[in-house]
Amino acid sequence: MTESILPPLTPSTLYLVATPIGNLEDMTLRGLRVLKECDVVAAEDTRRSGQLLKHFEISKPMLSYFQFNEAKRSEEIIERLRRGQRVALVTDAGTPGISDPGERVVKAARAAGFRVESIPGACALVAALTASGLSTAEFHFIGFLPHKSGQRRKKLEALKSFDGTLVLYESPYRIEKLLGELHEIYKERTIVLARELTKKFEEYLRGTPAELLEMLKKRSLKGEFVVLISGNEGEEDDREEGEESGERESEESSF
Numbered sequence: 001m002t003e004s005i006l007p008p009l010t011p012s013t014l015y016l017v018a019t020p021i022g023n024l025e026d027m028t029l030r031g032l033r034v035l036k037e038c039d040v041v042a043a044e045d046t047r048r049s050g051q052l053l054k055h056f057e058i059s060k061p062m063l064s065y066f067q068f069n070e071a072k073r074s075e076e077i078i079e080r081l082r083r084g085q086r087v088a089l090v091t092d093a094g095t096p097g098i099s100d101p102g103e104r105v106v107k108a109a110r111a112a113g114f115r116v117e118s119i120p121g122a123c124a125l126v127a128a129l130t131a132s133g134l135s136t137a138e139f140h141f142i143g144f145l146p147h148k149s150g151q152r153r154k155k156l157e158a159l160k161s162f163d164g165t166l167v168l169y170e171s172p173y174r175i176e177k178l179l180g181e182l183h184e185i186y187k188e189r190t191i192v193l194a195r196e197l198t199k200k201f202e203e204y205l206r207g208t209p210a211e212l213l214e215m216l217k218k219r220s221l222k223g224e225f226v227v228l229i230s231g232n233e234g235e236e237d238d239r240e241e242g243e244e245s246g247e248r249e250s251e252e253s254s255f
């Protein structure tokens, strides 16, 4: 398919363009086309996203939606949509709107009645969950926990009865603190630390909180992390195996 027969971008639309979370090969063809054909790229950090555009040889006016104060942040974007512009929104990494300031801009654009389109791609949450080996049937995404100890604990306690996988983002500086909290609240659960996804040193570390804390004594863990907490997997496995084989049989018999 050549570019010339693809439909042009729609005027007055905010395009949410997912960008790589570490590996530049994860930039999608459609994302690149939107970045090339839009009128302006709104970025969380224009310097960082400028490097991405440069890598793909795209030259485009950029505006920062993070350098203004809270109230003004989305104003310029809305004004441009009003003038009929096609605005591509990118965040520092991954899918705009997932634990980053993209969410606010989308709310403002929707509230002002503008079209918002998602250009899917890399997302640390999805990459980590799907390769973790934990249940993907039901999961709860927490994003970043609050910084204050009491609030963190309260949040973790409140989710203890949830059957599915819990997924959260955490800074490398708080991984040890988090594992300590998980040792108290989720002592018997399997924890997966998905580290440096899509990068050279990508790895999945798994164990109980105590086992992972033990491992931390022997090596330091740097980089970016997604932390996953297993649900009541033992009970689920028995049920799922039966259901899945039944499903497969009926699918096969229809061919």
Ligand code: SAM
Pocket: 021, 022, 091, 093, 094, 095, 096, 097, 098, 099, 100, 122, 123, 124, 125, 168, 169, 170, 171, 194, 195, 196, 197, 198, 199, 224, 225, 226
């Ligand atoms: N919007 C992004 C997405 O779609 O995943 C997330 C942005 S959030 C500000 C950044 C957090 O995502 C990091 O602190 C880390 O928890 C997680 N993250 C981003 N890139 C990652 C990577 N390559 N490996 C592991 N975790 C990553």
